[in-house]
Amino acid sequence: MLRPVALVLLLLAPLRALAVETLRIAIEDTGGEVKVSGRGLAFGPDSEDASFVPIPSGQAVIRRRGAKLEVNGAPVVDGSVRFRAGAAASSDAGVPGDEPIKAGGAQVRGDVVVRPYRDGLQLINVIPLEDYLAAVLGSEMPVSFPPEALKAQAVAARTYALHKKLEAYSNAFHLGSSVLHQVYGGVNREDPRTLAAVEATRGQVLTYELAPIEAYFHASCGGRTESGHDALQRDLPYLQPVDCPCGKLPASRWKASMSDAEVKSALKHPAQGLRVSGRTPTRRVLSVTLGDGASMGGVELRRRLGYTRLKSLDFEVERTDRGYVFSGRGYGHGAGFCQWGAKALADDGWDYQEILSHYYPGAELQQLY
Ligand SMILES: [Zn+2]
Structure with a gap:
């Protein structure tokens, strides 16, 4: 674990001399x-x-x-x-x-x-991390969510961005141009609620063993978050399953019907007989077996059927005349911070520090600058 710590020290050194932490975003490649x-x-x-x-x-x-x-x-x-x-x-x-x-x-x-x-030139935009957060926060969480949920999201997003920066520390840029539209095209850029959440948590990040954590987040876990290992193959001590109040929200349930033809074309495989063959400890689908006996991982199945149709891996599947009905709970990979759960906890009077330590057990909140 020496490498991340060393990188953090590298990161902190310029911070002491200068007031502003920046992110580098690739804008475009030109002639x-x-x-x-x-x-x-x-x-x-x-x-x-x-x-x-x-x-x-x-x-x-x-x-x-x-x-x-x-x-x-x-x-x-x-x-x-x-x-x-x-x-x-x-x-x-x-x-x-x-x-x-x-x-x-x-x-x-x-x-x-x-x-x-x-053969040409590349343009890179260098912006203060806090400005970046103020611009993107509204596209990561509804601005109507309670202030403590928005603050928790601001810390998670700041930590995630810093982790990305450390990962790409010696590269010319940390984030690709797809986030640039979010920064400058975001309709919520000037929303006072996101600005307030970013300002109230300025410089605060979650760390584990002195390094910024991999602060994954998702819309809704459906009642219990997933381990980093099972959701993302990131086996990290602070990404462990925890109970979450979002499972009580009716909106966390979903259904998706797909015909045999749709499934076959998405999987590039005859799917008659698709059945769940393994589940993770939180009951999410780990693997399925297809009609001809071939096996496919749950994460791969979700990628192929589409993240917006198969909203999570916490589902049951039923055979119909011409296809399948998937009935599930939650939206997203389920690891780390659950946004709808954070809303429910904030409505219950939890503050953002309590919310963050619930979803990232063992991580420490640090004032980095
Ligand atoms: Zn949840």
Whole structure:
């Protein structure tokens, strides 16, 4: 377990010197030339403590020349270059700018890094982790949920993002462009309830043996969460089955009917005779046996039949004339934090710390910054 601890120390070192933890999100890959513009545009090396040189025109054309870059025709010494808008007004070098910056086809807040990538260039958006959370929280949990549930979700999402960052620590970026739409297209970006939950838990993360935990979460477990091992092949001490009040909610039950033809085409296998052949200790389907005796894992079955149709692996299956009826409980893989359970617990007066220690037993809440 030395590696994660060492990485956390690496992570913490810059945090002590600078106020802001950032995430790096890949925006797009372009050809050999890209334009970047913004009010008060400046550029510098791609590092947290860089000093920035103003570009008075507010516009930069970045060209690839062999393995190196040129900015407005002048060669750049470092391999990549970082742009910030409104840099003249920013006194803190470690804080990405909040002024919008246009880069290629995107408009973002924070810094933009341009680096040589394959035959062309890659654009990376560097944004403060807390801004990222405020933007995505509303797409991860309904904003109408009680404040303590939203706070618990904010801590789980922050911890998850930091874990991803540590996993990709030496990479040029931590998250792919699919989350960028969530950040800048999210309708809930400015919702005061998500902002309040993020602000109230600022810098708080869940750790185990000093490293941020793998804070998996899901919509609804159906009454008992699943172990990390059975849900995701992540055998972790803080991802163990726990009881959950979401099972009492009628909405946690679901039914799905599928014809033989549908099942056959999804499984690419004749499915007549599909039956459950093994269950996990929480009674979720571990494996099924198909008509010809072939066996398939539950996780694979759910992937092939579709995560939105086969909402969970906690189901019974019945044969009908022309197919199957699946009757189940819960929505999602079931490991870790249960969102509907958190809502029920918060409605019952639990605070976010109590909710988190229920779903991640043994994990510690730490103020990281
Ligand atoms: Zn639950």
